[in-house]
Amino acid sequence: MRLWPILLLWGSTLPAWGAHAYAMWGEPRMPVGFDHFAYVNPQAPKGGELRLVSNLRVSTFDKYNPFTIKGNAPAYLSALMFDSLLAGSLDETGVGYGLLAQDVDVAPDGLSATFRLRSEARFHNGKPVLAQDVKHSFDTLMGPHTTPAYKTLLFDVAGIDVLDDRTVRYRFKHPNRELPLTVGGLPVFSRDWGVENGRAKPFDQVVMDIPIGSGPYRIGPVRFGKDITYVRDPQYWARDLNVRKGTSNFDRIQVKIYKDNTARLEALKAGEFDLMRFFSAGDWARRVNGRKFDSGELVKGDFAHKQPSGFQSFVLNTRRPVLQDVRVREALGLAFDFEWMSRQLFYGGYQRVNGLFGNTRCETRGLPSAEELALMEPWRKSIPPAAFGPMAEPPRTDGPTTLRGNLRRAQALLRDAGWEVRDGALRNAEGEPLVLEYLDSSEGGVRTLSSWMRNLEKLGIRLRFRMVDFALYQQRLQKFDFDITTIAYQGSDNPGQEFADMFGSRAADTEDSGNYPGVKNPAVDAMIRAMVSAKSLDALLPACHALERIVAHGHYLIPQWTAGSHRMVYNAWRLQRPEVLPPYSTGEAWAIDTWWARMPPQTRPGPATP
Secondary structure, three states: OOOHHHHHHHOOOOOOOOEOEEEOOOOOOOOOOOOOOOOOOOOOOOOOEEEEEOOOOOOOOOOOOOOEOOOOOOOOHHHHHOOOOEEOOOOOOOEEEEOOEEEEEEOOOOOEEEEEEOOOOEOOOOOEOOHHHHHHHHHHHOOOOEOOHHHHHOOOEEEEEEEEOOEEEEEEOOOOOOHHHHHHOOOOOOOOOOEEOOEEOOHHHOOOOOOOOOOOEEEEEEEOOOEEEEEEOOOOOOOOOOOOOOOOOOOEEEEEOOOOHHHHHHHHHOOOOOEEEEOOHHHHHHHOOOHHHHOOOEEEEEEEOOOOOOOOEEEEOOOOHHHOOHHHHHHHHHOOOHHHHHHHOOOOOOEEOOOOOOOOOOOOOOOOOHHHHHHHHHHHHHOOHHHHOOOOOOOOOOOOOOHHHHHHHHHHHHHHOOOEEEOOEEEOOOOOEOEEEEEEOOOOHHHHHHHHHHHHHHOOOEEEEEEOOHHHHHHHHHOOOOOEEEEOOOOOOOOOOHHHHHHOHHHHOOOOOOOOOOOOOHHHHHHHHHHHHOOOHHHHHHHHHHHHHHHHHHOOEEEOEEOOEEEEEEEOOOEEOOOOOOOOOOOHHHHHHHOEEOOOOOOOOOOOOO
């Protein structure tokens, strides 16, 4: 991009000042000049070691570049090694406070955001973080070698301009209150990363080059296939900055790698690492016990939070002809008996997911409002008629409804769609049986799938479980080569452009996008545009509700389950944590950021914080 005309035009229009933070709605909680966040201990000692287990499903890693498509990077690398212009807070949403950026100025028309960099910001190689590095990072992430999710997320960013060595201005195609936070949260890395013999390598060839970021940790000792250790940079430029005070307290963070869940659990019980988050209700209820728990060394912590529930779901790939009929998709959902699974498998530890925006102000209930109908009416031909009625709810098998009744409804839907039971199987007019494949990379998945498989058999549908190694699983997801799989979608308090990656028509035809169900619906695209362009909460909420209604009544997803707390086991003899639990904490990332090491570690029972 040629910068000279832009610099001449804008050189005299740089903002005289900017805000210390940016809030999508209202005002940021923390004032100018605040000392530290309320949920950290600013006097937390530095030192010691945090021993973790990888939070990724992959068994190892083969690159240090977390942004390219091919290969697997180590767990936590991006968060520990790269700073961004703005830093989020764990006790409020939709707010970013200055980190690399000293201040941020959003234009009154919402079409640009200008960031002024701190003069003290430094990369790990000692060089200053300059505006040219911010532009280089953005241009690289938008290039051909990174995951396409960046292109979708940043679709409404018109470009970035270097105004001087420490000032950049992002330009936006349309006013979008989320975009200053989106670009402010992008990782920033040095232009020197990947330079060899004075020349920059193509980004997809930057594989094992040590990342040059500006974050609080660097890569330390590595034993491939066993563990990686991040070491705290004692000269970290932001160590005394208000948004970093009381964080990054461990001298070393070791991330260990285990081949399967059983090995991880046994290693935890043996004291090989200090903290592990649990997603299995069965493990939590029955198998998290032993001598170290009895002594108080290991503690079970059930930490309530206010995070969005997300929408972990069975994903039905509508690129498959057999799944293109909404009646077939709805019938599959009617055969899923969550209440039985909750009693028999989950020990009552989960709640059913409902819609896209659970546990947020965007959650949809009841009949559409006048504002929602105004958004939906122009697209009526593309919207399931039921979406204009009460919000869809997952079928239940308790109370007035039963599994038998749900299966009868499913039979009627399948019959209307042209499927009849003949010769012991459900067949279409051509005599082809209804056979589907569930793709997973974990053998344990068949346990939670078995009751659904039995119920589908009663309808004449055969669901086969196909387990593949994680590398092949990733490859098949990237190419959308599956019938049904499970995706643990993360929720959002401030939904926006990321939903174009998950449900937008453009993403449906983009390999490695997040649109796994293959949704191609102009009404969905219109609701996403309305969300993204909303200038107030009063405009955002109807758009969220309309989108949620259309997707739910389209039966692209079969909702699974969620928990309202982070279940973590931690070593109370080696770790300490702040008294305040931030409502928007993110599990083990909360511990990595704000906990600290007991120094020296206890070697005998002592008081533990549950």
